[in-house]
Amino acid sequence: MRRxxxxxGLLCCLxxxxxxxxxxxxxxxxxxxxxxxxxxxxxxxxxxxxxxxxAVLFGASGKNTAEWLVDKWNKEGGIRGxxxxxxxxxxxxxxxxxxxxxxxxxLDEKVDAAVGFTSSxxxxxxxxxxxxxxxxxxxxxxxxxRLTEERPLKYVFRTSNHQxxxxxxxxxxxxxxxxxxxxxxxxxxxxxxxxxxxxxxKGSMLRLKPDVxxxxxxxxxxxxxxxxxxxxxLLVAKPDVVHSTFWAAGLITFVKQGAPRxxxxxxxxxxxxxxxxxxxxxxxxxxxxxxxxxxxxGYFLHPDPAKHxxxxxxxxxxxxxxxxxxxxAYHRTYQAFAGLKVxxxxxxxxxxxxxxxxEDVAKAFEGLTWQTPYGAITMRADHQAVxxxxxxxxxxxxxxxxxxxxxxxxxxxxxxxxxxxxxxxDWIGQLQK
Amino acid sequence: MRLLTTIAMDxxxxxxxxxxxxxxxxxxxxxxxxxxxxxGGLYAxxxxxxxxxxxxxxDLGANPYLTYLMLLVAAVLVGVIAGPLIxxxxxxxxxxxxxxxxxxxxxxxxxxxxxxxxxxxxTKPLFVSAPYTLLGEFSLSGIRYSWYQVVLIAVAxxxxxxxxxxxxxxxxxxxxxSVINDREISQAIGINVNRVYVGSFTLGAFCAALGGxxxxxxxxxxxxxxxxxxxxxxxxxAIGGMGNLEGAALGALIVGLLRAMAxxxxxxxxxxxxxxxxxxxxxxxxxxxxxxxxxxxI
Numbered sequence: 001m002r003r004x005x006x007x008x009g010l011l012c013c014l015x016x017x018x019x020x021x022x023x024x025x026x027x028x029x030x031x032x033x034x035x036x037x038x039x040x041x042x043x044x045x046x047x048x049x050x051x052x053x054x055a056v057l058f059g060a061s062g063k064n065t066a067e068w069l070v071d072k073w074n075k076e077g078g079i080r081g082x083x084x085x086x087x088x089x090x091x092x093x094x095x096x097x098x099x100x101x102x103x104x105x106x107l108d109e110k111v112d113a114a115v116g117f118t119s120s121x122x123x124x125x126x127x128x129x130x131x132x133x134x135x136x137x138x139x140x141x142x143x144x145x146r147l148t149e150e151r152p153l154k155y156v157f158r159t160s161n162h163q164x165x166x167x168x169x170x171x172x173x174x175x176x177x178x179x180x181x182x183x184x185x186x187x188x189x190x191x192x193x194x195x196x197x198x199x200x201x202k203g204s205m206l207r208l209k210p211d212v213x214x215x216x217x218x219x220x221x222x223x224x225x226x227x228x229x230x231x232x233x234l235l236v237a238k239p240d241v242v243h244s245t246f247w248a249a250g251l252i253t254f255v256k257q258g259a260p261r262x263x264x265x266x267x268x269x270x271x272x273x274x275x276x277x278x279x280x281x282x283x284x285x286x287x288x289x290x291x292x293x294x295x296x297x298g299y300f301l302h303p304d305p306a307k308h309x310x311x312x313x314x315x316x317x318x319x320x321x322x323x324x325x326x327x328x329a330y331h332r333t334y335q336a337f338a339g340l341k342v343x344x345x346x347x348x349x350x351x352x353x354x355x356x357x358x359e360d361v362a363k364a365f366e367g368l369t370w371q372t373p374y375g376a377i378t379m380r381a382d383h384q385a386v387x388x389x390x391x392x393x394x395x396x397x398x399x400x401x402x403x404x405x406x407x408x409x410x411x412x413x414x415x416x417x418x419x420x421x422x423x424x425x426d427w428i429g430q431l432q433k
Numbered sequence: 434m435r436l437l438t439t440i441a442m443d444x445x446x447x448x449x450x451x452x453x454x455x456x457x458x459x460x461x462x463x464x465x466x467x468x469x470x471x472x473g474g475l476y477a478x479x480x481x482x483x484x485x486x487x488x489x490x491x492d493l494g495a496n497p498y499l500t501y502l503m504l505l506v507a508a509v510l511v512g513v514i515a516g517p518l519i520x521x522x523x524x525x526x527x528x529x530x531x532x533x534x535x536x537x538x539x540x541x542x543x544x545x546x547x548x549x550x551x552x553x554x555x556t557k558p559l560f561v562s563a564p565y566t567l568l569g570e571f572s573l574s575g576i577r578y579s580w581y582q583v584v585l586i587a588v589a590x591x592x593x594x595x596x597x598x599x600x601x602x603x604x605x606x607x608x609x610x611s612v613i614n615d616r617e618i619s620q621a622i623g624i625n626v627n628r629v630y631v632g633s634f635t636l637g638a639f640c641a642a643l644g645g646x647x648x649x650x651x652x653x654x655x656x657x658x659x660x661x662x663x664x665x666x667x668x669x670x671a672i673g674g675m676g677n678l679e680g681a682a683l684g685a686l687i688v689g690l691l692r693a694m695a696x697x698x699x700x701x702x703x704x705x706x707x708x709x710x711x712x713x714x715x716x717x718x719x720x721x722x723x724x725x726x727x728x729x730x731i
Binding site: 229233 | 557
């Protein structure tokens with residue numbers, strides 16, 4: 001029988017070609033091997049936030065963070081090899097419109113998950129629909145405590161403290177810097193956010209220092225833009241402390257109109273959302289005003305980016321791409337997306353490497369702890385994540401050209417958020433110093 | 434006494450702001466018989482343009498007092514560019530048509546202007562403080578006010594007076610009144626009615642932009658901020674009588690004082706008191722306090 005032999009040169013060529021082919025396709029092969037069984041071509045995530053109207057400041061921050069994070073993850077190969085595709089929706093138009101949009105996201109766009117919702121009215125309207133349609137929904141900013149306190153949730157999660165934490169934290173801080181406070185006043189917008197925030201602040205103050213008197217409770221339209229009469233009323237009442245949850249353009253206008261008239265000299269003013277506007281207000285914001293990134297445990301300078309790699313990466317990345325230091329809306333969007341990613345990864349691991357269903361991810365989300373630029377966050381069984389909060393006093397920083405936060409105080413989650421199963425008003429009624 | 438003084442001052446400041454916002458609206462309705470919802474867009478354009486020009490001037494290191502001139506320049510620019518453009522391209526096609534069509538058209542223009550603002554200026558709030566803080570503050574009954582608030586009151590009074598004089602005491606004003614009363618007769622006697630319409634709408638646009646420009650130093654302008662102002666302007670002219678300048682002034686004063694009283698005495702009623710007043714006036718005097726009952730022409 002004739003033996004068939006390949007010439008040696010041809011054999012070497014074939015081996016070389018084969019090796020080259022293997023090297024070139026190795027990442028794909030590795031990625032393919034890393035992709036969970038049954039994984040989709042891409043993970044479609046709807047992101048819903050205000051892209052128009054007065055709250056566009058929130059939406060712009062959220063969209064920037066979402067795009068920055070998703071681009072970063074996709075460059076790194078996606079979530080276990082599955083790239084993420086964002087479907088961005090404008091939250092403007094009211095709750096009814098948003099319910100329709102959510103259904104469209106779920107049934108037409110067939111998103112795997114939805115992240116977002118700044119407005120309390122929207123998140124309360126959308127949550128039952130998310131539960132009905134079994135769509136994993138991660139709420140990033142919406143502050144109403146009612147979302148997680150009034151009904152059990154299966155598919156809906158909130159990855160940040162609710163608004164009661166802002167108010168309790170402010171009350172504790174006020175008492176730490178002005179222990180002899182005797183009178184307080186509120187200037188807030190007349191809707192759920194303003195009303196609940198003031199009620200919780202007032203309740204906390206009266207619980208922690210029962211002899212405090214409320215000398216004025218002022219209500220304005222959302223983003224009213226004209227506060228002269230309210231400022232006059234506060235100047236007449238001369239409270240020791242003024243509490244306000246004004247935000248975005250409304251907050252800037254309040255500071256613009258109040259500062260020249262001496263409001264911030266006559267009273268210690270506590271602004272729960274003002275960290276978001278420090279870069280815009282610059283020198284207009286007086287020193288010595290209590291400001292917070294709501295009850296979020298960090299802002300762009302805390303923790304020190306030089307000592308925390310995630311914080312450094314996030315702060316520098318956002319600044320380089322968008323020309324702005326991340327403020328609280330950026331951080332809360334990061335919390336939401338990062339939590340979703342880690343939940344997916346945990347669900348994949350728990351499923352033995354299979355691509356998980358929404359129910360599996362939801363189950364993995366409960367009790368999950370994940371890392372953010374300023375530390376760990378934990379999701380509780382009631383689908384409410386808890387974390388600490390940071391607050392301080394403004395002090396103009398010439399290095400940045402706008403005020404940064406001085407005399408920073410941080411509070412632990414258990415000091416500012418009610419425990420599982422306890423409603424916020426009841427917990428505030430039992431607050432301890 | 435201090436409370437009365439404070440309410441009077443706060444009410445008058447707010448009334449001045451409301452008058453500046455609403456005078457252009459009532460003027461356009463008076464001459465063109467169109468409820469111009471786009472008025473809010475022109476008001477916003479005036480505010481954004483004024484803020485931009487003032488910031489630009491300050492960045493150049495110019496004398497900050499020149500920012501007051503920039504407010505006027507902004508109003509003129511918006512008025513003379515947007516006024517004739519909107520009137521000739523859009524409004525002239527719906528004169529005499531059903532009011533619903535006119536409302537829809539002007540509402541559409543308002544939305545277009547709102548989107549244009551976002552395209553030009555983005556979504557971040559803009560503000561300039563120099564015009565507001567430059568004149569300093571004074572004390573009235575122990576409460577500090579900005580002198581700029583007094584300037585707003587003075588400008589509202591002077592501007593209102595000039596408009597009334599222009600309408601009643603000048604040839605052009607009398608021609609406009611003739612067109613208001615009877616368009617056909619006015620045409621028949623040789624009045625160029627189209628020119629009156631363009632001129633009136635341009636003046637109305639200038640008034641809207643001037644209102645925005647003057648208020649801009651006191652606020653942070655952001656997309657959508659003009660919506661509330663527009664609604665308030667409609668309430669003011671409904672109370673005062675549509676198409677009547679004195680009515681706009683009285684309506685603004687009533688709304689301003691009511692709001693100031695509510696803020697100081699009953700803050701819970703602040704948001705509704707204006708509209709309660711509007712309903713009360715419309716129920717008992719549907720044409721407004723200074724409005725005329727319109728006779729139907731057969």
